[in-house]
Amino acid sequence: MGWRRSGHFASLTEDEEKKERPKVASDWTLAKWIMKYLFKDFRSLAIITLVLVGLGSVLALASPKIMQVIIDDVFNTEFIKSIDERFNLLLIMTLILLSVAIITAVISIFRTVLLYKIGYNTVKKIRTDTFTHLQKLSLKFFDTQESGRLISKVTNDCDKINELMSGGIITSLIDFLTLIGISIMLLVMNWQLALWCFLFSIPPTLLISYFFKRRARKAYRKTRKTIANVTANLSESISGVKVSKSFTREKRNIQEFRTVNQENREANMKAVAVFATTFPLFNFIASAVVGFVYFYGGWTLIFGSTAILKAVTIGEAIAFTQYVSNFFRPILNLTMFYNTFQSTMAATERVYDLNHSTSDVVEKTDAYILPEIKGHVKFEDIVFGYKENELVLSKFNLEVSPGEAIAIVGPTGSGKTTIVNLLGRFYEILEGNILIDDHNIQDVTLNSLHSQMGIVLQDPYLFSGTIAENIVYNQKDVPFDDIQVAADSVNAHEFIERMSKGYDTEVGERGSKLSLGQRQLISFARALLPNPKILILDEATSSVDPYTELLIKKALDKLLSGRTSFIIAHRLSTVRNADRIIVIKDGAIIEEGTNEDLLAKKGEYYRLYQLQFKDQENGSNGH
Ligand SMILES: Nc1ncnc2c1ncn2[C@@H]1O[C@H](COP(=O)(O)OP(=O)(O)O)[C@@H](O)[C@H]1O
Ligand SMILES: [Mg+2]
Structure with a gap:
């Protein structure tokens, strides 16, 4: 997209960006991909929101102008309007002011809700698509990916896209429209004063934005990195808790955790410092420009208009200062959005990449259902x-x-x-x-x-749920008798029955509440339940205890017959x-x-x- 190559300050960060992001897709491709979701799946929602956004931006411009009319035509006694005329004007203008306030409030409620609705809908759709795509990828793909990273892509990165959708794109559009609207109003009211204001405020604003962007990017990158360290450290010590306890490494773990946690705090404080200095600077410029408007108004009143210094009325001066002070918030927002945009684009790219990774195992388009073999x-x-x-x-x-x-x-x-x-x-x-x-x-x-095909591997993998659910796994409408028969044929029935809730016993995450042997017996039952014609046992008895191995050996004749x-x-x-x-x-x-x-x-x-x-x-x- 143009924004990165245009603008004199953009070129500097380009190299840095490239280092962080291996280019998979251009920003334009990514934007098109997101837009496809936005305008294909949620078209009417998106259009309604855009209309509301536009309307809101226009309405926001109305109030200062109305105030100007009231001040100049009603408050000003020098004017030759009659009392009746002035009273009618006052009534009408106040009513309009009130209506604008009410409509603006209503619009902004719906706008926010709709924005988030679009955001969450899109993320839900993208996440589902990603998950569906993942299920289709072959093992070769998973060989090359860490599961933690995949999980983070489907959860965190998708959330980032939501940030972009609901918080980012459309709000920025609002800001952009507001900026243009205000500029037009200022120029129409008094182009000389408007140009003076731009001349004084835009250069320092750009300068501050430029430094803010650079520093904020650095600070944010650091916070992301340090929080990733905290998470990694935490997850490693939790999953390795047994090992570290048995080797009495707790003290060192605590120390290490303290260090990474401290680094994260420092990075966050740096980010805070960036914000803490930037906001007041923007406010300062805004106030300075307001001061300038009054100075200009006074000057032209005292010394009269010239070609480049056109006098203003009191109402104009007040409306002007109102517009000017509304001018800086959008600029600040857009500056901050640039940062969000960078990080969300990186996230979007990762999700896009995942969604477009191809599998080496692809079903043919005319693949047929393998008949009973x-x-x-x-x-x-x-x-x-x-x-x-x-x-x-x-x-x-x-x-x-x-x-x-x-x-x-x-x-x-x-x-x-x-x-x-x-x-x-x-x-x-x-x-x-x-x-x-x-x-x-x-x-x-x-x-x-x-x-x-029934497959039993060396490491039995159970999913959280009950024993029965784990045996049934993917099958549909399995009578309970069949589950029992399958369990019985691998000599698992006996131990299952002895459990407090029998087949309804919860196995815990990855079957953690069962012994390895018990888990393996259950995965045997699972493999057998659909009565497969081909059975694959890959080191299925290699890590179980001798007792379980004996149970399986005893069952083997029955298991293998007819397969x-x-x-x-x-x-x-x-x-x-x-x-x-x-x-x-x-x-x-x-x-x-x-x-x-x-x-x-x-x-x-x-x-x-x-x-x-x-x-x-x-x-x-x-x-
Ligand atoms: N997912 C994988 N990615 C890359 N190489 C692999 C992968 N799985 C196995 N290999 C390699 O293929 C060879 C055969 O492995 P494998 O069939 O698992 O052996 P076995 O089951 O007989 O122990 C080994 O050299 C192994 O390193
Ligand atoms: Mg092997």
Whole structure:
């Protein structure tokens, strides 16, 4: 937008801005994006508000002019108007003054409400759109983003946009209109005096604005930075409270917190100092100009008019001073808005960026719903890497028959998780195809693909809510019996029933009120509830206690029957009974067969087996 490149003081901050903001979109693009929300989704609301704003600005100009008429024509006895005429004028003008006051009050009430309504509506819409967009992004996107930053974008940055909408844009428009309106009134009333006033007031005003902007920006940036430090420090010490207590680090934490908190206080005080000096300066200029108007009025009265010094009436002088003192508030507001604008544009840009980030996994426009599958899975010449030129899989092939239980073993980082990630199309493969019952997974809708797949990961993730809600999760209209059956099939029913509220027990944030093993049993039940044809267990028993592992092992036969399953496990005892075991190394299958086959072969699997067997003999449990 022009404002940044125009104006002599704008160029100085440009470099600074660039440092803070990597350019994703031009200000114009951002403005268009916001305007689209404003005028597409809330058009009538926006137009009504604009009309009210305009009307309010015009009305604000009326009062001084009316007062001038009253003073010059009613109070002034030298005039040749009759008593009747003067009385009528007085009555009419006072009534107009009163009506203007009433209408102005009413307008400003509606204006404020409407402004905020637009602001909050827009933010709600933007936030919903952002959230919806986030849900569509692939895991690759989330790999590159910190969750804290994402959360801040959807909450804080969206709030900033509201500030811009309700507090910023339209109020600035009001200020801008007022400024123009006042200038016109002044010029029309007495252009000579008006120009003198501009000459005396505008240069110092610009100077003050310029310094204010620079100092305020710096001060604000510092306050933002220090409060971010306070938050980060706080959040780290709260989430790490157990660790810091056990290492008795509380004292140092308090000290550190004190330091960042103190820095924040100092930054805030600096910002206060900037304001404290700026406002009085503006007031000073305003008063000086008022003084000048009276001086000018007196001078021209005493020495008479000239071409560049046109005399004023008393009414004009009073109206003039009123306009002049209303002249500076809009300037001050606009100056401050510049700051808000800078910081909100940065926020807007982050939200815009988030809303326009593309996912590498995109559903085709003609994607169809994957029909009920039997569970035949085929990986064909898969090439994949998380980062370019760092392949994890190259020409990977694997075919699994319906109902087959495949165990995948191999060292950490060999690509086991990657294989199942690709099956769920959480990442996009670079080359090759994955077929499920001859349907290419890239041709079907993601929903229909995932709904036939049950996945249990190493770290069970529960959401706050009850146990039943966590088992049902995404399913609709699930009879309670089904929940119980699912829980029972993974041997979770028993412990759930023992809880005080059974299935209605609240699990707490992330399931914090349950043990790790209990959480894992619940996530097993969740994966099983929709009766998926494909089951993926990625280190599902690796971090649970031996007792839970036993429960799961006992349930495993039932879990796997009739499903194509992929079981990734470190502990070979878990995978011994799989129909087929594949050993992965560096993204390739180096051995495959049943437990017996592989042991007889005395290869890699045998080596791993020996290793764990020895470990167990020594009393440790392998991993
Ligand atoms: N999200 C990711 N981003 C970048 N690299 C990854 C990501 N996940 C895994 N990798 C890398 O891919 C390789 C295979 O990882 P993975 O399939 O998780 O191994 P495994 O499950 O066998 O331990 C490793 O080298 C790992 O560093
Ligand atoms: Mg893994």
